[in-house]
Amino acid sequence: MTQQGVRWTADQVLALASDAPSRKAGSKLGVAGPWSEAGSTGEGAVWGLCKGSGSKPYQTIVDIADVAGPAYKCSCPSRKFPCKHALGLLLVWAGADGTVPDGGEPPAWAEEWLAARRKRADAKQGSAAAPAASADPEAARKRAERRAERITAGATELEQRLSDLLRGGTASAEQMGYGLWEETAARMVDAQAPGLAARVRELGAIPSSGPGWPVRFLEECALLHLLDQGWLHRDRLPDGLAATVRSRVGLPAQAEGPPVRDRWVVLAQYDTADSRLTTRRIWLYGTESGRTALLLSYGAAGRAPALALPVGLALDAEVTGYTGAGQLRVELGEQFTAPAPTAQRPPGVRPEEAAARYGEALGDDPWLESWPVTLAEVIPTRAQDSRDARDARGTRDARETRDPGSWQLVDPVTESALPLAPSATSRPGLWRLIALSGGAPLTVFGECGHRGFTPLAAWPKDSGETVSLC
Template sequence: MALAPDASSVAAGRKLSGSGPWSATGASGAPAAVWGLCQGSGKTPYATVVDLAGPAYKCSCPSRKFPCKHAIGLLLLWAAGGVPDADEPAEHARTWLESRAQRAERTEQRAQAAPDPAAAARRAEQRRGRVADGVAELERWLHDQVEQGLAGADHAGYRPFDQVAARLVDAQAPGLADGVRRLAGVAASGDGWTARLLDELALLHLLVRAHARVESLDAPTAAVVRRRLGEPERLQDVLAGPAVRDRWQVVGQRDTAEERLVVRRVHVRGEASGRDAVVVAFAPPGQPLDVPLLVGSVVDADLHLYPGDPTRAAVGERHGEPEPLRDVRGVTLGDAAAAWSALLAADPWATALPVVLDTVTPVPSDHERTWHVVDAAGAALPLAASDRCWRLLAVSGGAPVTLVGDRTPTGLQAVAAWADGEVVLL
């Protein structure tokens, strides 16, 4: 149930968790998989298979959700003992499982292949040249915006910004391209847009100037600048770095659409360290997101932090099976404010800090246009306006709750709440 993308998928999966719609079901241990045919409204049943080692899913239904309701129903049926063991997978399951194994083998071979140092050095030098050209062009464009003035930017639409962003993508500076694309939304954000747009232009200019002297910056700051420019980071390089071992509580997740990708941010908190981090996964729309963490569980594992980003981590070695989450403790609003200040000191371009706030109460304003969370000491923090505010109020009943979210420049974006002994996604 924790694998389900939303509550409606859980409800739909429950309806398919009985043996009635299923036929030709089976489960095997090597490979660890479960499969079956589910009769829908058409003549041809849907062929469903789940790779339990992933977990990963394949279904012939047209759903864009992963896992779909058929995969959830099949897993519930299997968990209840309703799927018999089989010596080998059915044909449709075997074909898909073998293709997954072959892709994994090719990926492993590429990762283990000895790199050509000379070729790598040439590619790096070429990329540095393209990035430098793109940054120089962006600096000229930023100066033009200030010299010409901002009047009319709120009616210009996305096209002028997209054209500049496209050139930065060609220059292999996707981080700068993302920053330029955001400008169109800032210009169209209503009253006070000019000040907000000027702030964003200033941050881009700061990044341009930082790039000009990146070689003379201290190592942590240089790593931040390179990451903000969009320098590629290989997962194997991140996993080769230092590890932080803890019992990591999986306390929330949030899916968003960015460009042509679905992005999932999974919030984790260290039981011993009290450290908050996010594990991020990307996938094209309609494709499964590979995040080996289930909300509501505790995992004893190594987490490896990304260079230049103290909040993002990759999951390394595990030291046991996941356990149910029993309790969640957070920090005060004062501690969260100090952590946000520390993050901005290290990374002036930071836009989100994962936090878990202890015993805070959601409070709407008189006009219900702005919301805050208030802690026992009377400190308050604005809540980013969204439907999540109302869901948080419903979950809390107006009483204090432990709240999971992202601290942003405009306040807190609520992600989940710990209420009545379970994580509730907002």
């Protein structure tokens, strides 16, 4: 697995859970009581028997050395991966209290599963090395041309609808109802432009959504118009920006170019879901290249994606970048070692530089929602408390008001600050961040966007342990 005796933390184990109920249930099993015949090879496998409600204990095994993240096998009927038994077993193993000793030989049921996995991995590697069957390039070119024509027709129709809407004034958007937007989105799906369809649905949800909606509505109309025009005039764009436009419209992107080998630290992992798809985002930091990279994986609605990497660990692996200006997405390639604990972390910047980096990234991708940054030596503070402190020193007009419930990350030296995104203030991770700080500066990794900063991980001062806030 890793060096024998080096074990994960409880936070790194719980970061693998697919949802909050799984974390809670797994934590209850993270004690020695329910477990028997537990052991670890010290090279990647952890196993044990967990007493359940039936007459036979559940057989649970975890392969931590898998290149795509931990793999799990349990005889329980749960459809979650990992199930509560796998999480509980890893928590007991992480405790390093002797309940799960290293250097053991797996029992027959565990060895059989591990051997089958190794055999499949070898077969997969062999098939990947074999030359792929050549596809018909002419047929592929014709399919791409037909799809481009459909997207162009859809973008032209959407431009006309936007013009008609704005000609009548934004007040008319409030009376239109959502049905017309859904119809327009369906037209974009027919045009094979799912990216345009998604933005149309988002646009249709803005009218009557709260104070200031006309401003947000016009902003989204402008971005949608810009994307339309980018597609219609893509032949005039630089190659990188043209690739970004194609990706935003909904054309599939590809990982290209030479792979980059580095020691990648897993900074954060979190899932977002809609009625059709669960998307997992994993942020990586290359300790040698200084590069921040994004892994995306997908699962059917209600099911977690297969790829999972514990936060705070580092892996020696290759990644290949996707095309597009300012593109951070990569594809995970060959992994040379299993994930192992590390004290390394990305260097931090001040809040004003973080905002500037997001602004620069918008030049490459105007539709970018956020940009990954690490803030150094910041303190989570209520915006109102911070304002009152500055008013008392006479550095700010006391008549200015702000939402007393909002939070921000403040640099105590320069007094510059980044407000937290509204979605971040409703997460349990905010209170964990506040408790972790205790009023003292700490380093925080997250996403900086036009709605504010969303913290995803943090490091207390003089500590190398990554604390997940997702």
